Amino acid sequence: MEENPYAPSQVSPIIHTTSQGDVVISPAALAATISTQFWVKCVGILMLISIVFQLFDAFTENNVSSSNLSGPGLGGAEGLFVILSLTLVLFYIMLAIRLLQYGKAISALAISRNPHDFETAMTLQTKFWKLASILTIIILVLLIFIWFSLAASYY
Amino acid sequence: MNNPYQTITPSVYPSNSQELVATQTAVNELAKCKGWVRFISVLCFILFGIFILGFIGILTMVSRMGGSSGLMLIVYLVFLVVTFFLALRLTGYANAIGRLVHSRNPIDLETAMIQQLKFWRLYGIVMIASILIKIFTLMTN
Numbered sequence: 001m002e003e004n005p006y007a008p009s010q011v012s013p014i015i016h017t018t019s020q021g022d023v024v025i026s027p028a029a030l031a032a033t034i035s036t037q038f039w040v041k042c043v044g045i046l047m048l049i050s051i052v053f054q055l056f057d058a059f060t061e062n063n064v065s066s067s068n069l070s071g072p073g074l075g076g077a078e079g080l081f082v083i084l085s086l087t088l089v090l091f092y093i094m095l096a097i098r099l100l101q102y103g104k105a106i107s108a109l110a111i112s113r114n115p116h117d118f119e120t121a122m123t124l125q126t127k128f129w130k131l132a133s134i135l136t137i138i139i140l141v142l143l144i145f146i147w148f149s150l151a152a153s154y155y
Numbered sequence: 156m157n158n159p160y161q162t163i164t165p166s167v168y169p170s171n172s173q174e175l176v177a178t179q180t181a182v183n184e185l186a187k188c189k190g191w192v193r194f195i196s197v198l199c200f201i202l203f204g205i206f207i208l209g210f211i212g213i214l215t216m217v218s219r220m221g222g223s224s225g226l227m228l229i230v231y232l233v234f235l236v237v238t239f240f241l242a243l244r245l246t247g248y249a250n251a252i253g254r255l256v257h258s259r260n261p262i263d264l265e266t267a268m269i270q271q272l273k274f275w276r277l278y279g280i281v282m283i284a285s286i287l288i289k290i291f292t293l294m295t296n
Contacts, residue, residue: 022176022177022178022179022182023176023177023182023255023259023260023261023264024174024175024176024177024261025174025175025176025177025261025264026261026262026264026265028265028268028269029261029264029265029267029268029269030175030268032265032268032269032271032272033268033271033272035272036268036271036272036275039272039275039276039278039279040275042279042282042283043275043278043279043282046279046282046283046286047282049286050282050285050286050289053286053289056293113175114175115175115176115177115178115181116178118175118177118178118181119177119178119180119181119184122177122181122184122185122188123180123181123184125184125188126184126185126187126188126191129188129191129192129195130187130188130191132191132195133191133194133195136195136198
């Protein structure tokens with residue numbers, strides 16, 4: 001029987017998928033994902049380091065403002081900024097943990113080259129961006145609240 | 156018999172059963188991520204707009220005060236450029252994910268991963284620089 005020159009295995013589709021919905025991860029895509037690992041972990045660790053600086057700043061501002069401030073309303077401002085600083089510290093910790101989890105998932109992918117590990121990495125990444133967006137909204141609302149509080153106390 | 160219509164499979168996309176794939180679940184997660192990434196990128200562009208207004212203010216100050224505000228001008232310019240490129244990278248990432256979801260093309264996944272890498276690399280460099288500046292400021296004070 002003559003060989004069928006149009007057998008499916010000889011046709012190279014533009015979209016390379018193995019099963020329905022799966023997408024082949026090219027070596028370049030995999031290399032980029034693995035390279036991201038270092039920077040993601042770096043940012044996560046730097047976030048934790050910057051928490052120390054933020055606590056230092058909050059403490060220093062608290063000491064300065066309590067010794068220099070006078071007049072009504074300004075003591076409330078000091079309290080609001082301390083609350084904001086502590087809130088930022090908490091948010092940074094949460095984001096740093098998510099980032100380090102993402103970095104760890106990429107490490108696992110780099111070793112195993114398992115589709116499940118890529119799935120885990122993408123899930124953790126989505127969680128990070130969702131958390132970052134929600135925390136950003138909370139910070140913006142807090143800042144608007146602080147701004148209005150300061151304006152109200154000043155007038 | 157040689158097949159005259161046989162296409163050449165690019166070596167970058169191996170057709171064997173051992174290839175690594177992004178499963179439907181992974182692609183769905185990326186699709187969910189797109190909205191959040193785009194939200195942050197829009198905020199970055201808004202921040203960029205605010206920095207532009209601040210830059211105009213600083214320029215006005217510099218024209219009145221002279222050299223001592225020059226450093227502030229440079230710092231602001233750096234903030235402007237960095238914020239713009241961070242927003243650009245995130246937008247590129249979100250756009251690539253959008254294309255991937257529709258096309259399921261490995262090239263789009265590649266583009267998305269490269270844009271993500273570029274974002275984290277830039278953000279990492281900015282954070283390292285910020286921490287170093289902070290340490291320098293604390294030591295000089």
